[in-house]
Amino acid sequence: MRRPLTMHPPFSPNDGSPSEPQPLSAGGVPVVADVDVVVIGGGPGGFAAALRARREGCSVLMVEKFDMPGGVHTSGLQGAANPGVGGIHTELMERFHREGCIYEANEKNLPDWAGNPLSHYDYYLPPGSPFKRTSFNPDGAGNVMVRMLEEAGVQALYGASFVDVEMVQDGTERRITHAIIETVSGRQAIRGRVFVEGSGTAEVVARAGAPFVRGGGRQPQTLTDGQSRPIPGGLLWIMGGIDFARTVAYQRREDDPALGKLIDRARAAGDIPPQLYRPRMADKGVYGDHYIGHPTVDMSPIHGPGSFILWQNVPYEWALHMDDDAADASRAKKELRRLIDAEARFLVKYVPGFENAFISHVGRYVGVRDGRHPIGEYVFSIDDAREQRRFPDAVTRPMTKTFFWDAYAKYSFEVPYRCFLPREVNNLLLTGASLSFTFETIFMVMRNFPWCTQTGEIAGLAAARSIRQGITPKQLAWTEPLF
Template sequence: MKKTFEADVVVVGGGPAGIIAAIAAGRQGARTVLIERYGFLGGMSTAALVYPWMTFHTEAGEQVIRGIPQELVDRLIACGGSPGHLRDTVGFVSTVTPYHPELFKVTAIDMLMEAGVKLLLHSFVDDVEVREGRIRSVTLTGKSGRIQVQGSMFVDTSGDADVASLSGAPTRIGRDGDRLTQPMTMKFRMRGVDLGAVKRAMIDNPDNFYRKTPFADLERIPLTGIQGFYAEWKAANLPINRDQVLLFAGPAEDEVLVNCTRVQGLDGTDVEDLTKAEEEGRRQVLMMAEFLQKSVPGFSRASISAVGAQIGIRESRRIDGLYSLTIDDVVSGRKFPDAIARSGYPVDIHDPSGKGVKAAWIGGDGAYDIPYGCLVAKGIDNLLAAGRCISTTHEALATTRLTPSCMATGQAAGTAAALAALQGTSAAEVDANRLRECLRKDGAVV
């Protein structure tokens, strides 16, 4: 016999979007369950070592993501788990937010418990029961066998739109035409790095680094990111299809996160493709570490200290919702009457088949709106999405996929799910004005 749980709101996926969604729903008074397949929380931020969080601000420095995501950062600052928002020394965005992944995992659990959320780890959703256009339950597989979780509202924060796909809701993947997605990256950390030597190399040879690097300020601000070492990378001629080295400093003083491997042409929702990606990504990690040790200043005594538990996935399946955010919406800084989140992160498309990254910046006041329709799935009355699998085009996903934006949509989806569950309405029937009022009350910027 299956064990059964009942809830008002069921959130599937314990990454940053799911954590914030569950906290938001619980705080609204909804009985909330959060389901996560790993034995720890954090999603890409922990399992795949995605670091740091980019960005809570516009290019001009206006903070447009607050609410529960900022509360999480404040809690991390208080326990020594983050220095807060720091200047981005790559220069791509205004700020980045470093954090300690282990302290993040525990802080997230603390906040979930305070909100009264029931947490089910080591639980993989593999079946969704749908009746008359509504999800009745999801079935989990785990150590204790099959578990059924019944709910009034469901929030898909799986990153891969797993619940939407299993429910029969329409989904999309990759770019139109060839369905190719942005490449996957196996991230890893190295300790024993002389970051002083790295900074000196940047100051002494600015032409070897990204043009927007704030060279004039490097002597007085902490080093948070490095993009460049173009000459060293070109000379090495490694079989990795990218055009530069990208590193992020911390969280320790002698530590960096290496974001350089690139695995292309594989589908993050296909188990055979994922197997190939994990194999290729880990081979590239060893290749990259050897290159850094031999060729890059500051790395001669460095060594690998951690590799992601899984490969990082930038793009996979997403819902086809009531509205799909477009590249024009983003670069024009479009405002929507049903806006439930804002973002100042630029468009950042890692080429699905080539070496480069295509970037585009946001016009207007430097931020664009994400409308509520991007969270509402078609065909299933009680399903919302948040995080990487909201409804966008391939190009627009290249900004909404970043963690602070995922957190912001998580707060909106969790709040909307609680309102719908407690009022007995569908996702589409949630009053956007009421939702926006609730979000503002809880500190969000809409």
């Protein structure tokens, strides 16, 4: 029997009917809702899990810290519209198109972009070659996602932070009974049968006391000094009012393709703080060029003409664990804003084409690239990809991906359902960046938007199937790929 959504005060309508006494959890926290599936975090993983579980007939409550779903891709401004892979991801991209949220830059409306060293994604293309860079407007897309959840009947709580769990022993494992959240009404409990980890940083796993590996696993050889350095996270920001044709004219006229001459001049004048435009580190290809240095302006078109998104990554040397260390998290927020401010001032003062540019958005949060990696019933490793292993509980048909960790080798592999099942907790399903993968596989290959949405959909379906069968997600036999 599936449970209807039960909302207790303060979420019940204030219609003058006599109010029921508010139930309390075992820990004494007011229980405000009782549902089949509780999803923590509304990023691509949590969003798709909530939608799929609801469409399968479950009552679903999704808790999201910010004001919209989409995670790194909306609140974090990422906005890259990766093509569809079927299921909810394709539906989402089609809906963004239909609702006018998609912007496409190409060689006609943005000539001289392909092959330009300032391009985050397209710098490696032959100069002047055709290209297509499709992005969505993060706030517009977030609004669409809010509506999609409403249309499906998902109860979404925005501005609500998950902070803890209550659990009971269930056989040899433990079971989550309640998610504890903080809202403007104070601390509240949500009772559920199945819980979905959609925080992007395995926060539910950590609060449930289930095992995980901290971010900052194996490090580049040149930097092994015993300190754990996660792959740097980043704060994304958008500048409007850029006349890129003027910038290109300057690059050509002064033979200054990466703006190095302007950067040197600004540095000599004391206008560039040391961490801005720092050199890339050795071991190119270990984490990819983008994340371990930032020697020049790094941007990509978004929203429409004259508007570009820029990256401000945490300097790798700072070794910040923003997902589990409050001081690190606060330092990243403060310092990255300082660097964004300095970069904007440099661009406006020194770079032709930026004279009238302005900061239009800064991401709501610093995205974590290498947070906790939960240990699941199966930990997917790079050897599973190299050996192209097949699994009886594969969630998708074989996928072929490029592993630039392995000199850009392409492997065709499957992912087992067991990667969605954290050890020691029997009613929690993992999604997105919090799957049970080693960090080489999750970071380098398996954390993109389409895959995170797919994993959410798989988790949502698994939650619904296990509830329908009256078993836990761990007892569920997964026998056919979904995608």
